[in-house]
Amino acid sequence: MALLFVDDATTASQRLWAMTSSLDFRHRKRIKLSALRGSMKRVASWKARFRLAILPWQPEDSLEIGTELRERPAFKSLPFLFYKAGKFKAQELASLEVLGLYHVLSGSWSDAELKLQLSFVYELQKKIDFLQISEEHWHETAMLLREMNQQLEALSNVDPLTNLSNRRHFDDVLQVEWKRAMRHGAALSILMIDIDHFKRFNDDYGHLAGDDCLQQVAGALRQQLRRPADLLARYGGEEFIVLLPQTEEAGARVVAESLRKLVESLKIESGGEALKRSVTVSIGVASWTPQKGDRPELLVQAADDALYRAKEGGRNRVESMPVPSKDSR
Incomplete structure (x- = not known):
């Protein structure tokens, strides 16, 4: 002293x-x-x-x-x-x-x-x-806890295999963008993407090759989507989903077709050997300008229905589906 x-x-x-x-x-x-x-x-x-x-x-x-x-x-x-x-x-x-x-x-x-x-x-x-x-110790501890919580929050929003946003994060962002589109009277589009015959791919080349395929497709899709507001997420299994704010159906189909062609052009290999067939994707497109009383789940469902139509139509293609009208819901 x-x-x-x-x-x-x-x-x-x-x-x-x-x-x-x-x-x-x-x-x-x-x-x-x-x-x-x-x-x-x-x-x-x-x-x-x-x-x-x-x-x-x-x-x-x-x-x-x-x-x-x-x-x-x-x-x-x-x-x-x-x-x-x-x-x-x-x-x-x-x-x-x-x-x-x-x-x-x-x-x-x-x-x-x-x-x-x-x-x-x-x-x-x-x-x-x-x-x-x-x-001082309390402030340091509180700051450390805040940083850890932020890191945990970030990790909870990320798919560990592809490093894309996960379904939880996509759903959260969709709610925000849906309300924004409703306020501004803007269109919102969703692309539902599925890797064709992925189960057969896993059977032929193994699950490690399947994981590698998912990572390569995810990386290609991410590079192609350049607008900051566009969100790409892994939706589950071999499915990906894209949120395109302020995008009408025509523009969404252009984006979807560019993604389809990009994946088809990838030279994905397994164990250093070229695959017997190209990896392709089917894409469903749905667009809507939200109104009061509309729910974003209807837009997701419409994109999923469009994806089903693309698969039924032969795969490696893009299909659109309108959001059901209020009278038909």
């Missing part, structure tokens, strides 16, 4: 300084009041960790010096002990309230009285230090 002692060259100051030598301070820094006024930066840079500052009370200077010290991080919560040979006036004590934690020592004091004052200040400062450390 270190002591900062400000000396005003009075008899009381000299006596008090001498008395502090018998107390439990590891370091004692002594500076003259006249020198302190122009040395705030130097004092604030001292490496010692101060537990107490003892300052003389001079009506014109002490409050200003105490306030300036308080602005320094090292002295922000440090107890101040002001001393004077005479008795403190009520207005002087009132003026000290702005400094926060302070004590006063007035008149003539004995070694026992000084030790009692300093003992109280020392124990109080230990509690303050503990609370500050606890608060």
Whole structure:
């Protein structure tokens, strides 16, 4: 524990300084009041960790010096002990309230009285230090927990095999984009994508090759979708789904056809050998401008119905399906 002692060259100051030598301070820094006024930066840079500052009370200077010290991080919560040979006036004590934690020592004091004052200040400062450390630890822990929760939230939105968004995240984003489209009267399109004959692919080449195939298809689809608002997700198994905000059916079919051709052009291999047949996808397209009372699940269902039509029509193709009208729902 270190002591900062400000000396005003009075008899009381000299006596008090001498008395502090018998107390439990590891370091004692002594500076003259006249020198302190122009040395705030130097004092604030001292490496010692101060537990107490003892300052003389001079009506014109002490409050200003105490306030300036308080602005320094090292002295922000440090107890101040002001001393004077005479008795403190009520207005002087009132003026000290702005400094926060302070004590006063007035008149003539004995070694026992000084030790009692300093003992109280020392124990109080230990509690303050503990609370500050606890608060810092709490803030650090809270920050770490927030970061971990953010990471967990991000991981919970990602499909671990393809690193695409998962179905849960897609459904959440769809709800947001559905409401946005409804507010602005904008169209919304969904592409439902399925890898053709994927079960047979797994049977022929094994599940590891199947996983590799899913990863390559996912990577190709992701590179082709360049608009920031477009969302590609793995919907389950060999199915992918794409959300295209502010996109009419004609534009969605163009995107779907480009994705279909891209997958067909991939040179996917198994164990370093070319496959007997190209990997292809079937795509179902559905578009709608949401109205009040409409549900986004109907758009997903329409895209799924369109995907079924594409498979029934021979696979490796794009088909569209309208969202059922309210009368037919």
